[in-house]
Amino acid sequence: MGSLDHVDLELLSALADDHRATVVALADRLGLSRNTVQARMAKLERSGVFGSFERAVSPAALGYPIEAMISIVVRQADLPRITAELSLIPEVLHAHGLSGQVDLLARVAARDTQHLFAVDARILAIDGIERTETSLVMGEVIGYRVRPLLEAARREQ
DSSP, rough: OOOOOHHHHHHHHHHHHHHTTHHHHHHHHHHEEEEHHHHHHHHHHHTTTTTOOOGOGGGGGTTTTEEEEEEEEEEEGGGHHHHHHEEEEEEEEEEOSSSSSSSEEEEESSSHHHHHHHHHHHHHTTTEEEEEEEEOHHHHHOOOOOOOHHHHHHHHH
């Protein structure tokens, strides 16, 4: 997407305050017409500005109160296939490719520690994964956020 203008940033800021706000409420808050807000939202959506709304659903609410980060070392040539196989494991919430000694970092959810052990075993059983290291998430100290980036972008305009 090209650069975001002042209206886009104001709209995103309003959505960060209340992601459930209606188009009418956003238009009222920003002093814009409903059609303008709707058009801007559609443009932002098409441009890939919005991430997955799944991020707002708590795994704990679904019966998966345990979360862990699993560092994964793989045979590099197998990385695309391994990534595809990881995506088939429902407990894998998301994964990142990394540079350095660890190739992938996966965040997983589990019902309990025995389930976490089984999830780790399923990951380790994927051909091409050389080793894993599991760290239990003890708590989220900084939740996913983009507000500081939005505020910085608004100051720069």
